Amino acid sequence: MNNGLPAKTIVLDNGAYNVKAGFAGGNVFEIPNCLTRSKDGNRLFLGDELSNCNDFTTLQFRRAHEKGYLVNWSTETAVWDQVMRRLGITEPSMDGHSLILTQPPFTMPSIELNTIQLVFEEFGFDAYLASTPAELISWDHECFTEGDEASYKNAHGECVLVIDSGYSFTHVIPVIDSQIQENAVRRIDVGGRFLTNYLKEVISYRKYNMMEETYLMNEIKESVCFVSQNFTKDLNLAQMKPKSKYDILYALPDYSSGKLGHVVKDLNKVTDQQVLKLANERFASPELLFSPSDVGLQEAGIPEAIMQSVQGFPEEIRALLLGNVVTIGGNCKFPGFNERLNAELRSLTPEDVDLRIFQPSNPSTYAWNRGGHMPSEHWNANSISKSEYLEHGPNILYRRKKI
Structure with missing residues (x-):
């Protein structure tokens, strides 16, 4: 059910870290929004090809976004091509398809102009609507705090x-x-990038040099970090000797033997992997x-x-x-x-x-999910058709929205 959106409308939440994509009313998938180079420099992984990598040591990431804004157009075009293939679209042109695309607040006009050119000239979509993730949130709910996302039916949050x-x-x-x-x-x-970099610095200063291990540090951050409810109190607890309740061991990956990194649940169990002890680092970064x-x-x-x-x-x-x-x-x-x-x-x-x-059950994909519930009235008032673009060129943006 897509509440009156055109048939074959693709919702693409174009995050700087992951792209969340899928047909409106269908299922969402996520792929990394980047081009990744292997340690030896001999292999490149585009988007979700990263899952085929066997050694995540010192990976180098080329992201389509810099400081949150889309600037690497060749990388983004390649990632979008991969998205369309994942959606089962093999034709070079997106004739018959419409696009809802997210952009961060205060995206510069030059970026918006380049984006609309990419949408209509490179991919050939029939229609296009750009929105911030926040603007998509308000569709189809009664009260967010009810805690039942399935119950948000046909209501609009003013x-x-x-x-x-x-x-x-x-x-x-x-x-x-x-x-x-x-x-x-x-x-x-x-x-998230700032938090990962801070975690890298703290661990590198205290334990092992992790400044080049962005992928590993991000995995550790997502696995063991949490937000403290009382930072000063928890900091004191984490410094208790010989052991605090926040102490954990993280077994570092050994890619030569195919062993992945993981939290050591049984501290008495002997492991042949190198381990990293973490305590206050777990909540210092999200703080x-x-x-x-x-x-x-x-x-x-x-x-x-x-x-x-x-x-x-x-x-x-x-x-x-x-x-x-x-x-x-x-x-x-x-x-x-x-x-x-x-x-x-x-x-x-x-x-x-x-x-x-x-807090939605999945905060990462919630904006994508809401985009599929956009009313036809909002789509009709704010979308740009291919015929309008062909008539007015990229400057149609200035006619259809305030910049």
């Missing part, structure tokens, strides 16, 4: 406050009547989402950024936004993220405000 924390950065985005309130958007220059100043960034953490974002609205609108907060993006998967956000935000909001925070 006021939604989206916390989008992805690979490149974190945004706090108020959306009212499906429109981003641009003056109230707040950006924090901390995302930067809430306290960027810990590493010298003169920026507010997520709770403070939320309050900065909503303070310019009338009191009744502010209450509606805080009553409908949605967290999306890969960083929201950290255990304890929503609990910490709720606790800190509760301390900053008036007691009479009904604060409600909803």
Whole structure:
């Protein structure tokens, strides 16, 4: 069910880390949005070809995005070609298909112009609609905080406050009547890449040199890191000797023998793999989402950024936004993220405000999922057809949307 979208509409949530794609109303799949070079430099892996790699040591990544914005067009074109093949489309032209594509807030006009040229001239889609992930969130729900995503039927969220924390950065985005309130958007220059790099530095300083092991450090971050509910208290607990409750061992991969990295569950079991002991590193990295100043960034953490974002609205609108907060993006998967956000935000909001925070079961793919529920009225008012593009050229963007 795609709520009146054209047949064969592809929703492509074009993240800087992963592309989430699929037909509206169908199933979603994710592939890495990058071109990867092997350690010896002799092999290249495009997108999900990375799963065929047997040695993830010192991989070099060429991503289509830099600092969150699409700039490597040849890489992106190749990744999109792979996406279309995964969707079962083998024809060189996308005739008969429409595209919903996500872009980050405040994408530069030059990038938007290059993107629409790629969509219509390189791929040949019939129609195209660009949107931020946050704008897709509001479709087809009654109340996010009910906790039952299957029950969001045919309703539109008039006021939604989206916390989008992805690979490149974190945004706090108020959306009212499906429109981003641009003056109230707040950006924090901390995302998944920043957290991984910080973890690399901490481990390299204390234990092993991991500065070239981006893939491994990202795997460790996703496997063992969590958001502390009380950073100072947990830091003291992690320093307890000889052992704290946060101590874990991570067996490092041995690609020569085909052994992958994993958390050592039985600490008494002897392993022939080299092990990495982790304690406070597990929560020191995600803490930067809430306290960027810990590493010298003169920026507010997520709770403070939320309050900065909503303070310019009338009191009744502010209450509606805080009553409908949605967290999306890969960083929201950290255990304890929503609990910490709720606790800190509760301390900053008036007691009479009904604060409600909803975390989807999969924050990474939730924006893609909502895109398939876009009403036909919104599609008709905001999409660009191939005939319009052929008549006006890339400048059709200036006619159909405000830049």
